[in-house]
Amino acid sequence: MTANVALAGAGPAVVLLHGFPHTWRVWSEIIGPLAAHHRVIAPDLRGFGASSRAPDGYDAGTLATDIAGILDALGESTASVVAIDAGTPVAVLLALRHPARIRRLVVMEALLGTLPGAEDFLAAGPPWWFGFHAVPGLAETVLIGQEARYIDWFLTTGTRGRGVRPDLRDAFLAAYTGTDALRCAFSYYxxxxxxxxxLEQAAVARLTVPALAIGAHPVGDALERQLRPLADDLTAHVIPDCGHIIPLDRPRELLGLLMPFLAAGDRRATS
Known part of the structure; x- marks a missing residue:
């Protein structure tokens, strides 16, 4: 697999993992401030954006192996990892399987499979698109020619109606247009x-790396409640009046949480 990776800055490595329907550009408002003190590594996940459209390997374990391989290729033995949505299970598995490589873990707006804690959030069932995307071949057939309307719904809903910058909207739309692009996106589901x-198998071990769980609308504190029983060192925040796409909807508030948390890990690493 060939991975497209955006790089910026110098210093302790920080990996940024996106979700659906994003690419690395979901971190556009975050990369600059982080790059002042860190080497920022923002890949397009397997099959997304400009990374190669692999026929399979969209499970979190394979994606975590992809990220470890990117760190190896870039000569980074350790990194902090920041993830949202589809990137979150990947980041958590990476931290559970390779705790010595992960300095700090930040995860947001996602659920961790069937781990206990999200029962209230799932009381009415998972979000409707999970089932739609899960049926092999269905969603990509139905949505061909309608990609713009579909992606716009997620971008608008994910920012509580505020929307995203036109250049980012165009970049996301281009990344999710066409049968093969959609197939890869829905392969994650x-x-x-x-x-x-x-995740169930890995969660028999403790999550020993310092972790920060950030919620917004709609996930709220469900991710925190899933992590709390297995995390040794967990901090949690819910950002008010913030949509699902936190890095684009409330980047200033996110940076206010992210930068001191990552800096604490950098100080420990160099002391």
């Missing part, structure tokens, strides 16, 4: 049962 099993 089709691999969710495998990812859930991987």
């Amino acid at each position: 089709r691999a969710l049962p495998a990812s859930a099993r991987q």
